[in-house]
Amino acid sequence: MTLSKPCRLAIAVRSPEEARRALEAGADYVLAPARRDRPGAGPAERAGDGQPELYFAMAGDVTLPADPLRVARLEAPDEFVGVLRGGYSVVLLDPERALLRAFPLETLAEFQRACREARLECWFGGRLELPDIPRLLVLSPDALVFEDMEAETLAAGRRMLEAPVPSFAPERAVATATDRIFVRGFTLPFRVGAYRFERDRTQRLRFTVEAEVRRPSRVPREVSEVYSYDIVTDAIRRLADQGHTDLVEALAEDLAADLLRDGRLLSVEVQVEKLDLGPEAVGVSIRRTREDGQT
Template sequence: MTLSKPCRLAIAVRSPEEARRALEAGADYVLAPARRDRVPGQIIERRVEGQPELYFAMAGDVTLPADPLRVARLEAPDEFVAVMRGGYSVILLDPDRALLRAFSLETLAEFQRACREAGMECWFGGRLELPDIPRLLVLGPEALVFEEADAETLALGRRMLDAPPAALAPERGAPPERSAVETDRIFVRGFTLPFRVGAYRFERDRTQRLRFTVEAEIRRPSRVPREVSEVYSYDIVTDAIRRLADQGHTDLVEALAEDLAADLLRDARLLSVEIQVEKLDLGPEAVGVAIRRYRDERTI
């Protein structure tokens, strides 16, 4: 969950006027197709056979490269091989549907690793909305690309990226006494997914349902929250559980509980987490484990 550099805000635009407004509102980049043909009444984008769509990203921040970045837009991770010899500096995964409905976070993380191993930045698009920002920041992409963002939405997105959750930076110094910190609790109850789990041989040949209940003690916001950027989203919890399910076979539910606790407690807003993991397909209604872990006691 550690970021090597800040996540940038990019806006896909269709005209110079849109680009100007986006940059004035705080976008780091504006993104536009490189190849266009004009015909009466419309603009048609041309695409070279067998090649990804080429976009150019122009920076509005003087600390960013002055020359436009060559961006390869892909609709699916398996198109990655097409960009290896294109001279691109950025790969944009941008399906024609909501990104987090199209692909799991584990798939996105693998795609991001492939981009970085190839020496290219990884950007995410795909009909993004503001609640997607904290979920995707967990992966640490170099930029998020939004479409048709009005000034208010763009400004809030800018604030969310400029002041990301404390999860994205390690705490300094000793943690405060828990009794001195005002807290709230968030919860996810009865979240059930198929897993490959179990130490017995017969358990390795099939999936079985696991039910997760998670309660987290979080630092209370300093004011009544009015924006999505001011709350800890339960989507972060369910995303973390989905990533566990995508990681293949695990012998013990105890290991899953510990891994989930370690993942969630990287976020400095969480002081403690209680996790219950239940197997539902072994005969009784449920068997499993419940643990409670504290942020300042983490050893994993």
């Protein structure tokens, strides 16, 4: 089995001194715009004819390529066609506003697939913060690009990227101390329903999810030490982006299976309610454990 490459940590810099500090603090790459003249003079270079901004990524890890990588910086996925010529190694999606507010995860997943098909590395930027790391790791990007990170924050990001997801050990399941995390009343429009009249419109679904998670070994002080409820809401949004589904029961099963891929979860309860059929709510509630998915 081929193991996926680890996600790398890149820092956008504006000067050689910033680059030195970032590499000393543990960044895998420093990222700087190409300049027409000397550093600090003029905007990032564009190749013309709709080509993206050109950046260079320099590696601090001796196991990474010694030569700078040519990085195509895009502000939106629909600019991707411009990278198919130009000799780039990396495509960086880096909008001017927060990435996860600018684009849904499904759009980011499609962007990553386009990069893979073009044999280009996929990097994500866009005013990232530490809580974005676990949400984006589900997409297996090649690197995440941060700005203005102090050494302590950069070190926390490094720990988050390197922290292994605990594997499930059935023989110890009974003795495992757990906590519960929950998302209640998360409502989104879905295309769902087996009747013909339900196929031409959206209707509101309300999700309530409770998950039994492995208890941290100590009182958590960092985002990396907890299971983020954002992972749950992101998974629900991905379901909404998948198109029409006949049954809410299928949505509940798909969500439970998706969440249980994370080794920190031991069980999950999913309730899905339709809100637009007359009564206050109709729906289904299921509970699934990791053993349910074992053969």
